[in-house]
Amino acid sequence: MHKKITCILILFFVTLTYSQNKYTKYVKPIIGTQRMGHVYPGASVPFGMVQLSPDTDTIPYAVNGKYNPDVYKYCAGYQYDDKTIVGFSHTHFSGTGHSDLGDFLVMPTLGKLQLNPGTADKPLNGFRSAFSHSNEVAEAGYYKVKLDDDNIVAELTASNRVGFHQYTFPKSEEAHIILDLMSGIYNYQEKNVWTYVRVVNDTLITGYRQTNGWARTRTQYFAMSFSKPFIEYGAKNFEEKQVYKGFWRKFNQEKNFPEAAGKQIRMYFNFKTSENEKIKIKMALSSVSMDRALLNLSEIKHWDFEKAKNDAQNAWERELKKVEVEGDEDLKTNFYTAMYHSFLAPTTYMDLDGKYKGLDQNIHQAEDFTNYTTFSLWDTYRALHPLFNIIQPKKNNDMVHSMMKHYEQSPYKMLPIWSHYANDNWCMSGYHSVSLLSDAILKGNYTGDANKALEACIATANKRDYEGIGFYIDKGFIPSEKSGISVSNTLEYAYDDWAIAQLAKKLNRNDVYEQFLKRSENWKNNFDVATGFMRPKLADGSFKKEFDPLNTHGQGFIEGNSWNYTFFVPQNPNALVEAMGGKKVFTKKLDELFSMNLPDVFFADTEDITRDGIIGGYVHGNEPAHHVAYLYNWTDQPWKSQEIIRKTLKMQYKPTPDGLGGNDDCGQMSAWYIFSSLGFYPVAPGNNEYAIGSPTVQNATINLENGKSFQIKVNNGSDKNIYVKKMLLNKKPLTNFFINYEDIIKGGTLEFIMSNKHK
Amino acid sequence: MHKKITCILILFFVTLTYSQNKYTKYVKPIIGTQRMGHVYPGASVPFGMVQLSPDTDTIPYAVNGKYNPDVYKYCAGYQYDDKTIVGFSHTHFSGTGHSDLGDFLVMPTLGKLQLNPGTADKPLNGFRSAFSHSNEVAEAGYYKVKLDDDNIVAELTASNRVGFHQYTFPKSEEAHIILDLMSGIYNYQEKNVWTYVRVVNDTLITGYRQTNGWARTRTQYFAMSFSKPFIEYGAKNFEEKQVYKGFWRKFNQEKNFPEAAGKQIRMYFNFKTSENEKIKIKMALSSVSMDRALLNLSEIKHWDFEKAKNDAQNAWERELKKVEVEGDEDLKTNFYTAMYHSFLAPTTYMDLDGKYKGLDQNIHQAEDFTNYTTFSLWDTYRALHPLFNIIQPKKNNDMVHSMMKHYEQSPYKMLPIWSHYANDNWCMSGYHSVSLLSDAILKGNYTGDANKALEACIATANKRDYEGIGFYIDKGFIPSEKSGISVSNTLEYAYDDWAIAQLAKKLNRNDVYEQFLKRSENWKNNFDVATGFMRPKLADGSFKKEFDPLNTHGQGFIEGNSWNYTFFVPQNPNALVEAMGGKKVFTKKLDELFSMNLPDVFFADTEDITRDGIIGGYVHGNEPAHHVAYLYNWTDQPWKSQEIIRKTLKMQYKPTPDGLGGNDDCGQMSAWYIFSSLGFYPVAPGNNEYAIGSPTVQNATINLENGKSFQIKVNNGSDKNIYVKKMLLNKKPLTNFFINYEDIIKGGTLEFIMSNKHK
Known part of the structure; x- marks a missing residue:
């Protein structure tokens, strides 16, 4: 009897392990860590508050007050080509093109205590360590590396709010854990506004770090628990100018003093270790207080690293299996890594009890929703949130709730532009929250008050003193x-206004509908019929004379040129086709975009772009033209979309460290991959239509939260058979290259019959 | 009927007004504002969180990182000799000799907006204004001044947590209220760690100021409400080096932008005013959050300034009448001003709902006590808290509770040394919390767990790595x-240890009693029989060779010399008498102290002391020898105490702006006055005995909280009749010059028969 149960248990465990790894095993977080991907290889759970990951360098954002362009490489703290690791910090953006965070860098060392990080060329001179990729393992929810300097093996995993470290030490009388409160991403000396640490007892410390950076006023609290008591500890304040030292000299505050406060502090904790002894650390975060961080620490109650790792990987498996694809190993690797990257942001921003810091810098209680932050909306409104409307509708609902709370708590009463950690950094153009709200509500995925959401959209779109909105409204x-960036703003506002109009229509607010539908045609004001390009206009209504549609600087566009932005009328491609002079002209223009040969000077002058991220003149490595490959569906040659999409999927997504052709941008680049490899794409969120591309999966099943499933069957697909010869939706032939949200969400089957020839 | 009621109401009102002013009218907050008193003339209620007062200058604590000794004058923000007022800020220490605070400076101006304060010699060049004392009124809970530059009348009053401003403007199209978040007392550029303001609507703003000064890490939140909507507003960031400006340029953040955040911010709010129009402001404070500051704002729900002023003055009257004295006008002025100064600190540090920030920087809920901060214990353990044990036992109980919470929440698990605003600044010597706890518990005024209090005392006294305690214990x-400051620490620790021993005895902890009683004799180790002075000892046990008992520098004493500290054995004057060689020698030594003529070089070399604060070589302007005048009671010539005390009362306390001979030190100097003018003094808190001096009141009634009263009758007292010929306690002659706590607290009468001759 006993034997039998054991057998069953073993069988069950094996099965479970197997099933757990069915999709998670294809996730390669190292993809995109080289060059421009700006993703991090460390441990996080889906939408987790903690992103515990190695930082290979922490070079300053500014030196002597001057911006240091090299910092850009370190948006995620890690660059694959680097040879050293400075330490492991707890917060990272995934794939951004500007940055912040990198809180609470932890590093294990041996021997003589070194409280400076040292330099990459001489890691032995500081606490950083050399490492090699051959000793590195990066999985979903798990990271492992051997730190060569001291022969320490570091392992990381995480729950939502807790980062879990496991360090395997050699035998040593002088083992240290460094906690660096100075370190950070996009750091500079003045960025650390304040840091504070309290040593509660010999296995527990609490504290916070308050910064002034991309988030202007951000405080991150922590509680840090050690599996083994430290023997002694200390703190050193590296601030050059400590004017007030007061009466604090009454204690020796550098050693075994249980409180540290200042702007530039590093701490150390000393241990003696036996051979292969593991010292484990759990660090919980909170946006509210040290007390709440302690509360959040209870998310992992045990010290079993393997269990925590399994829990993290099971959490990934649950999310990843929402789309089950068949295909070759590379495709699965790309697909599930894209799924992984799509589920890293937005991030949880709420304690276990629902408390969180709001935009008004007060503490709020989330009622019946999970509060999220990290909204890279200029990027993610395009495909990531539309993807969530299919495979993560409940979380997307929570995200809309979070954005509404942002609006309510915002001193300026606007929906988020680019928000993180109770701040808006107003990065990029447009007010794309409205697209996200409109799309979620129109798709039935918002449980809040839709009319209030519409009011929030209107208020944001009418914020006259923000980024030219007043001019846009008047002129x-x-x-x-x-x-x-006058033109990209006008184009993006016009699309956003269309999204507002769609929401207004649904809510029977005809006045609003009419008003915003009219505004959505404002793109026409920047369209120069003579040249066929979107072109900046002067206040007198004339087009700006000096104009180069290839140039990305000073032409009225943000992170793009007129060639890419001219096609930005996702809300009404037919009108754009007409404005350009009909389908033929439009087709020719698209052909030119995708086939031109850019001069080298273009790349030298243009940030964020390399030849890797380019197809002709089309920049896939940045977002503004992400929908453009699908626009052939509005011409007589939809097969060209299929060609370009397959080309893009192949060129821009590879299962290698340099596999991402541009910043992943909090999952937008990956969401494009997921949609496109499944064969369709949301050209205009707010619309229920998806344009058809060319699927690369062999087959796929989308497991919907409503219990239904949508199956994608691909017949005769291959690297050569890239053209869609025929499509059957629930066995009925499709007469055009579009499917609807309802087709998917009610479950069913979409069958592609592929061919190596377009008709 | 109606008429009759009106009459009664009028009569009632007149009576009430009259009775309200019975004692409060004698309070002259201007006393001590000149030179060394370091008190502020502005508005506060007893033990109030808000001290709303004019700052006549805000010179920096340090210039280019170097301490600026002139800042010392501005410990309370106000110096009587100054000709200009910079503005009105909300937090001030009363009478300290080091400083902090000065939060949220408000200033009304007219005409062209000036966001710099200007200089004292050219007030028109900035927002500060000239003023004159002839246009100034300072009362308990009320302050008024005409600001000459713009002819604006400023009036201030306060409740516990709310500062109430009333500004009477001329007619103007350009009236401004400036809110200066940079300004502060003992300020320097790096002190402002962060400030934040949110404009909630056109009559309400919230925000906070976070500083790194005497309190290392302090955050003060506020909510500020205007009686009239401002037309427009703006903020300017004066920070020289703003490295990260990010994407915030998308708004014009200098004008009508509802959020300001940075390190050096001033704001303005614009109005149009009619002739004599009053603009009122209520600013509430909180240690917890902006939300709680808003909650605290509800403490004053109306806009009736007169009512608020009356409420504040009634609050004072309630406290002041706890001791009703008879005497001439000057005596009453001195007495009630001393009472007023004695009730300004400790200050309330708790929101209306009981929330407060603890030493651990977490938010706590006060259960069944009021949490206080501002514990200037080296000063106030001597006479202020002993006074509270008689006339404010409930508040003293709350103060002990607050100190116990400090202990529990302290990372270093110590009772407070000198604590304010959730920080300990460890200023001065000793660990005098233990005296306060012991005295309160022995007198039956602590409702908490006395054994826990004893544990806290023991833990503090055994903190080996603090200020030589380890050496003190070992050697x-x-x-x-x-x-x-080896000698003053040893002397003070020895007294404190005696206080711990008394508490231990009461709690039947004989082991502790024996241990600490033994420690309380450690003063003997620094007593040099050969010279008759307390003298520093070297590690080898020999006395330090170079030794000057007059010098206040480098001799082992803090803020004093050996002449003053040699008498610091309050716990056992008889033993000191004996050590010195008997009563004759001891008397002679006291005589010498009180009659010596100090050379001018002494004053030049010694901080905190002027000839005004000196009687012979006795320094009354500082605390270490405050009990010494009473020590003749341990000789055969008690009448000499009476002489010296009368001399001190006369010389050191005058009803004039320069009337205080030294820092009032959060009420200690005033508490000395109150005790001494009533005729007795607590030489050793922790003892139930008071030594007799020479009363200056004609008669007095102490109205005790237990409903009883203790009457002091003085027969034949006058400026000449300073000697106590006879004393009757409840009609029975006293046989020595001591009375007990029990004598007072059970109610009764102490009758002095005075004479112009000592026997």
Whole structure:
């Protein structure tokens, strides 16, 4: 009897382990860590508050007050080509093109205590360590590396709010854990506004770090628990100018003093270790207080690292299996790594009891929703949130709730532009929250008050003193004299206004509908019929004379040129086709975009872009034209979309460290991959239509939260058979290259019959 | 009927007004604002969180990182000799000799907006204003001044947590209220760690100021409400080096932008005013959050300034009438001003709902007590808290509770040394919390767990790594090589240890009693029989060779010299008499102290002391020898105490702006006055005995909280009749010059028969 149960248990365990690894095993977090991907290889759970990951360098954002362009490489703290690791910090953005975070860097060392990080060329001179990729393992929810300097093996995993470290030490009388409160991503000396640490007892410390960076006023609290008591500890304040030292000299505050406070502090904790002894650390975060961080620490109650790792990987498996794809190993690797990257942000921003810091810098209680932050909306409104509307509708609902709370708590009463950690950094153009709200509500995925959401959209779109909105409202365009990005703003506002109009229509607010539908045509004001390009206009209504549609600087566009932005009328491609002079002209223009040969000077002058991220003149490595490959569906040659999409999937997504052709941008780049490899894409969120591309999966099943499933069957697909010869939706032939949200969400089957020839 | 009621109401009102002013009218907050008193003339209620007062200058604590000794004048923000007022800020220490605070400076101006304060010699060049004392009124809970530059009348009053401003403007199209978040007392550029303001609507703003000064890590939150909507507003960041400006340029953040955040911010709010229009402001404080500051704002729900002022003055009257004295006008002025100064600190540190920030920087809920901060214990354990044990036992109980919470929440598990605003600044010597706890418990005024309190005392007294305690425990003295204030620390620790022993005895902890009683004799280790002075000892046990009992520098004493500290054995004057060689020698030594003529070089070399604060070589302007005048009671010539005390009362306390001979030190100097003018003094808190001096009141009634009263009758007292010829306690002659706590607290009468001759 006993034997039998054991057998069953073993069988069950094996099965479980097997099933757990069915999709998670394809996740390769190392993909995109080289060059421009800006993702991090460390441990996180889906939408987790903690992103515990190695930082290979922490070079300053500014030196002597001057921006240091090299910092850009370190948006995620890690660059694959680096040879050293400075330490393991707890917060990271995934794939951004500007940055912040990198809180609470932890590093194990041996021997003589070194409280400076040292330099990459001489790691032995500091606490950083050399490492090699051959000793590195990066999985979903798990990271492992051997730190060569001291022969310490570091392992990381995480729950939502807790980072779990496991360090395997050699035998040593002088083992240290460094806690660096100075370190950070996009750091500079003045960024650390304040840090504080309290040593509660010999296995527990609490504290916080308050910074002034991309998030202007951000405080991250922590509680840090050690599996083994430290023997002694200390703190050193590296601040050059400590004017007030007061009466604190009454204690020796550098050693075994249980409180440290200042702007530039590093701490150390000393141990004696036996051979292969594991010292484990759990660090919980909170946006509210040290007390709440302690509460959040209870998320992992044990010291079993393997169990924590399994829990993290099971959490990934649960999310990843929402789309089950068949295909070759590379495809599965790309697909599930893209799924992984799509589920890293937005991030949880709420304690276990629902408390969180709001935009008003007060503490709030989340009622019946999970509060999220890290909204890289200029990127993610395009495909990531539309993807969530299919495979993560409940979380997307929570995200909309979070954005509404942002609006309510915002001193300026606006929906988020680019928000993180109770701040808006207003990065990029447009007010794309409205697209996200509109799309979620129109798709039935918002449980809140839709009319309030509409009001929030209207208030945001009417914020006259923000980024040219007043001019846009009054003139229908933004004078080039008034804004360096006048055209992209006008184009994006126009799309956003269309999204507002769609929501208004649904809510029977015809006045709003009419008003915003009219505004959504403002793109026409920047369209120069003579050249066929979107072009900046001066206040007097004339087009700006000096104009180069290839140039990305000073032409009225943000992170793009007119060639890419001219196609930005996702809300009404037919009108754009017409404005350009009909389908033929439009087709020719698209052909030119995708086939031109850019001069080298273009790359030298243009940030964020390399030849890897380019197909002709089309920049896939950045977002503004992400929908453009699908626009052939509005011409007579939809097969060209299929060609370009397959080309893009192949060129821009590879299962290698340099596999991402541009910043992953909090999952947008990956969401494009997921949609496109499944064969369709949301050209205009807010619309229920998806344009068809060319699937690369062999077959796929989307397991919907409503219990239904949508199956994608691909017949005769291959690297050569890239053209869609025929499509059957629930066995009925499709007459055009579009499917609807309802087709998917009610479950069913979409069958592609592929061919190596377009008709 | 109606008429009759009106009449009664009027009568009632007149009576009430009259009775309200019975004692409060004698309070002259201007006393001590000149030179060394370091008190502030502005508005506060007893033990109030808010001290709303004019700052006549805010010169920096340090210039280019170097301490600026002139800042010392501005410990309370106000110096009587100054000709200009910079503005009105909300937090001030009363009478300290080091400083902090000065939060949220508000200033009304007219005409062209000036966001710099200007200089004292050219007030028109900035927002500060000239003023004159002829246009100034300072009362308990009320302050008024005409600001000459713009002819604006400023009036201030306060409740516990709310500062109430009333500004009477001329007619103007350009009236401004400036809110200066940079300004502060003992300020320096790096002190402002962060400030934040949110404009909630056109009559309400919230925010906070976070500083790194005497309190290392302090955050003060506020909510500020205007009686009239501002037309427009703005903020300017004066930070020289703003490295990260990010994407915030998307708004014009200097004007009408509802959020300001940075390190050096001033704001303005614009109005149009009619002739004599009053603009009122209520600013509430909180240690917890902006939300709680809003909650605290509800403490004053109306906009009736007169009512708020009356409420504040009634609050004072309630406290002041706890001691009703008869005497001439000057005596009453001195007495009630001393009472007023005695009730300004400790200050309330708790929101309306009982929430407060603890030493651990977490938010706590006060259960069944009021949490206080601002514990200037080296000063106030001597006479202020002993006074509270008689006339404010409930509040003293709350103060002990607050100190116990400090202990529990302290990372270093010590009772407070000098604590304010959730920080300990460890200023001065000794660990005098233990005296306060012992005295309160022995007198039956602590409702908490006395055994826990004893544990806290023991833990504090055994903190080996604090200020030489380890040496003190091991050797019985602190080697001069190890501490610059080795002797005063040993003397004070010895007294404190005696206080611990008394508490232990009461709690039947004989082991503790024996141990600490033994420690309380450690003063003997620093007593040099050969010279008759307390003298620093070297580690080898020999006395330090170079030794000057007059010098206040480098001799082993803090803020004093050996002449003053040699008499610091309050716990056992008889033993000191004996050690010195008997009563004759001791008397002679006291005589010498009180009659010597100090050379001018003494004053030039000694901080905190002027000839005004000196009687012979006795320094009354500082605390270490406050009990010494009473020590003749341990000789055969008690009448000499009476002489010296009368001399001190007359010389050191005058009803004039320069009337205080030294820092009032959070009420200690005033508490000395109150005791001494009533005729007795607590030489050794922890003892139930008071030594007799020479009363200056004609008669007095102490109205005790237990409903009883203790009457002091003075027969034949006058400026000449300073000697106590006879005393009757409840009609029975006293046989010595001591009375007990029990004598007072059970109610009764103490009758002095005075004479112009000592027997």
